[in-house]
Amino acid sequence: MNDQFIKIDLFALIIILGVIQGLFLSFFFLNKRIRQKPSNLYLGFVMLFLSLIILEIFLNYSGYMVKMLRIDNFSEPLSLAVAPVMYFYIYSTITGKQPGRVWIHMLPMIFWFIYSIIYYTYPVELKYAQYMDYHHTELTTEIPKAPYSSDPWYLREYINEMLMVQITLYLIASLVFIKRTFKLLELPFFAGNVKPLSWLRTFVFLMFLVLLSVIIVKTVFVADVGDYIIASLISVVIYTTSFNVIKSSDFFQENIADPLNPRKKYVKSALDDVEKEKILQQLKTCMEVDKDFKNNLVSLPFLAKKLVTPVHHISQVINEKLGQSFFEMIALYRVEEAKTILLDKTKNNLTIEEIADDVGYNSKSAFNRSFKKHTGKTPSEYRLNQEEKDKI
Numbered sequence: 001m002n003d004q005f006i007k008i009d010l011f012a013l014i015i016i017l018g019v020i021q022g023l024f025l026s027f028f029f030l031n032k033r034i035r036q037k038p039s040n041l042y043l044g045f046v047m048l049f050l051s052l053i054i055l056e057i058f059l060n061y062s063g064y065m066v067k068m069l070r071i072d073n074f075s076e077p078l079s080l081a082v083a084p085v086m087y088f089y090i091y092s093t094i095t096g097k098q099p100g101r102v103w104i105h106m107l108p109m110i111f112w113f114i115y116s117i118i119y120y121t122y123p124v125e126l127k128y129a130q131y132m133d134y135h136h137t138e139l140t141t142e143i144p145k146a147p148y149s150s151d152p153w154y155l156r157e158y159i160n161e162m163l164m165v166q167i168t169l170y171l172i173a174s175l176v177f178i179k180r181t182f183k184l185l186e187l188p189f190f191a192g193n194v195k196p197l198s199w200l201r202t203f204v205f206l207m208f209l210v211l212l213s214v215i216i217v218k219t220v221f222v223a224d225v226g227d228y229i230i231a232s233l234i235s236v237v238i239y240t241t242s243f244n245v246i247k248s249s250d251f252f253q254e255n256i257a258d259p260l261n262p263r264k265k266y267v268k269s270a271l272d273d274v275e276k277e278k279i280l281q282q283l284k285t286c287m288e289v290d291k292d293f294k295n296n297l298v299s300l301p302f303l304a305k306k307l308v309t310p311v312h313h314i315s316q317v318i319n320e321k322l323g324q325s326f327f328e329m330i331a332l333y334r335v336e337e338a339k340t341i342l343l344d345k346t347k348n349n350l351t352i353e354e355i356a357d358d359v360g361y362n363s364k365s366a367f368n369r370s371f372k373k374h375t376g377k378t379p380s381e382y383r384l385n386q387e388e389k390d391k392i
Contacts, residue, residue, distance in 0.1 A: 005136060006063035011228045015058045018235025021242055022051030036365045038092035045085045047241065049078045050234050057231035060135060060224060069127040077113035079163055081106060083170035086207060090174045090200050094181050096296050096362030108166065119150035134224060160218045167211050174204050185302060194301050199244050206237045271313055279317045282307050293333040294360045300326050334359040335374045338367070342383045352379050
């Protein structure tokens with residue numbers, strides 16, 4: 001087991017950098033505070049699983065696997081977890097809720113892990129011979145006789161087909177769910193900059209490309225020799241996800257001058273005071289009559305389509321007339337609505353989670369933070385305080 005077969009080329013670099021980036025993303029999204037939001041939790045696991053899968057491909061492609069053959073095939077069961085967890089990510093992003101019966105979707109992964117234990121116990125010498133036979137077909141390798149079959153039910157012969165069918169079904173379900181959500185919002189499926197739907201649509205299309213690469217590679221190449229192509233494309237998915245996370249960060253939204261002088265960035269705007277007042281009244285109708293803030297997917301593009309007004313004009317009116325950002329305006333309306341519900345004695349049976357969901361928040365923790373920021377109390381404290389006043 002020397003170093004003569006170890007190689008590092010452009011593909012190896014692309015893959016290992018994808019591994020590092022993916023592990024970083026998974027660490028970020030699985031952080032104790034951030035993972036409280038269901039969508040973050042599932043995206044963290046998607047990134048973790050993809051990272052471990054391409055890590056094994058990197059080890060095989062670069063030749064480093066010969067130094068750690070005891071863990072050969074360690075990521076194979078995870079391949080059966082990526083598609084369902086990806087669907088959970090999409091479902092929880094759109095609904096803000098945990099999907100039901102998650103464990104049922106994880107059964108194929110659990111079963112395959114148990115089934116693979118037989119192979120994990122193979123002698124290292126046998127794994128080495130098999131590795132050389134798969135990845136260095138130019139050599140004549142004598143493979144020792146296996147002490148027992150690692151595939152007693154002959155399932156391993158069909159693992160690629162089973163995996164492709166599973167991924168296809170979950171991707172189709174994800175795409176249908178996203179398309180239905182666009183329709184509910186009365187938006188065309190290919191509408192741009194409709195966060196987070198436009199990103200989810202892009203993410204699913206990228207995963208379809210990964211699926212296509214799996215089909216082509218497994219058809220053209222023998223054994224696992226072409227897996228580096230799949231891993232390179234998965235790395236691109238990870239890089240794209242990182243870019244989307246950075247692009248969506250509040251870090252880049254404003255500079256110091258904007259909140260101090262909000263009119264400065266609109267100095268070239270063609271909107272006059274009459275038009276601004278008209279847009280303001282339309283916005284108030286959307287918030288106070290239609291209560292669009294209750295929609296957890298409400299966005300500037302959503303309001304722009306509804307009011308047939310450019311996004312930057314709506315943003316300008318909110319900044320100048322209300323002295324707020326779009327997100328501050330939405331948060332204030334949601335908190336005021338929540339206060340009304342909390343003070344309503346006929347709704348005392350509602351839990352804080354139910355109220356959070358009703359006013360448009362995806363999670364209880366986000367609701368608590370926003371409510372306390374505006375009132376100085378958590379929703380529970382606010383309700384308890386009112387109950388004590390009523391007793392006096």
